[in-house]
Amino acid sequence: MALDFLAGCAGGVAGVIVGHPFDTVKVLGLYKGLGSPLMGLTFINALVFGVQGNTLRALGQDSPLNQFLAGAAAGAIQCVICCPMELAKTRLQLQAAGPARAYKGSLDCLVQIYRHEGLRGINRGMVSTLLRETPSFGVYFLTYDVLTRAMGCEPGDRLLVPKLLLAGGTSGITSWLSTYPMDVVKSRLQADGLQGTPRYRGIVDCMRQSYQAEGWQVFTRGLASTLLRAFPVNAATFATVTVVLTYIRGEEDQVDSEAAPGASTTPAGPALAQPSSL
Numbered sequence: 622m623a624l625d626f627l628a629g630c631a632g633g634v635a636g637v638i639v640g641h642p643f644d645t646v647k648v649l650g651l652y653k654g655l656g657s658p659l660m661g662l663t664f665i666n667a668l669v670f671g672v673q674g675n676t677l678r679a680l681g682q683d684s685p686l687n688q689f690l691a692g693a694a695a696g697a698i699q700c701v702i703c704c705p706m707e708l709a710k711t712r713l714q715l716q717a718a719g720p721a722r723a724y725k726g727s728l729d730c731l732v733q734i735y736r737h738e739g740l741r742g743i744n745r746g747m748v749s750t751l752l753r754e755t756p757s758f759g760v761y762f763l764t765y766d767v768l769t770r771a772m773g774c775e776p777g778d779r780l781l782v783p784k785l786l787l788a789g790g791t792s793g794i795t796s797w798l799s800t801y802p803m804d805v806v807k808s809r810l811q812a813d814g815l816q817g818t819p820r821y822r823g824i825v826d827c828m829r830q831s832y833q834a835e836g837w838q839v840f841t842r843g844l845a846s847t848l849l850r851a852f853p854v855n856a857a858t859f860a861t862v863t864v865v866l867t868y869i870r871g872e873e874d875q876v877d878s879e880a881a882p883g884a885s886t887t888p889a890g891p892a893l894a895q896p897s898s899l
């Protein structure tokens with residue numbers, strides 16, 4: 622039950638350590654400001670892998686459809702955290718630099734938004750975030766499951782870690798590609814109204830105005846940098862989660878088998894535990 626959350630924590634830490642430089646490469650310190658994303662994304666990944674693993678077990682059968690459904694459930698639930706986090710990140714990025722800046726940091730930003738706009742303000746962009754994350758996390762976990770099975774990922778395979786990294790990175794890319802236009806819309810809605818009157822009346826109006834003003838290319842804006850970051854971050858995340866789960870569960874199986882009457886003396890090697898294996 623709790624192992625998936627624990628493994629998700631480890632995966633989140635790995636993903637932030639690999640991915641943070643992509644967010645801060647503009648400033649001198651590659652790991653400057655590591656603190657808040659480390660806390661936020663570690664918690665989100667614990668939530669994602671915990672919900673996905675437990676949902677898949679609750680669904681009862683490890684099928685491709687259930688892999689997608691369990692991932693989609695995890696993607697929807699983590700929006701509760703992800704949406705306000707991305708709203709704060711967007712506002713901090715857009716605020717005037719220097720002493721005139723409105724927010725001291727992510728938490729101060731969210732507190733001010735809540736004071737001025739209440740819960741509705743905190744959840745600005747929630748529907749578009751749900752539309753982006755729910756299907757994309759289904760694709761995320763389904764792709765990883767299909768690729769690791771297709772590559773025959775097994776403990777003791779001397780190419781196990783490279784295979785996990787390839788499957789994880791590819792899953793990150795396919796998941797971002799699957800709903801990227803909605804990411805563009807979500808970002809525009811969360812930034813809307815910061816410098817004057819809001820432009821958009823909602824998701825469809827935002828898509829219509831953006832297409833009319835900038836053409837279909839607007840929905841691929843920032844895609845290259847997103848994919849450049851997505852591969853290493855998710856390669857590290859998935860490989861870490863799988864290795865952590867495999868060895869923790871392998872230890873558990875070993876303890877159980879040794880404790881069982883008439884247990885064989887040869888140590889039971891850990892079977893490869895998919896992040897969401899039953």
Ligand SMILES: NC(=[NH2+])NCCC[C@H](N)C(=O)O
Binds near residue numbers: 753793796851854
């Ligand atoms: N919007 C998505 N593609 N979500 C699935 C991947 C999420 C992953 N934690 C990342 O930051 O890349």
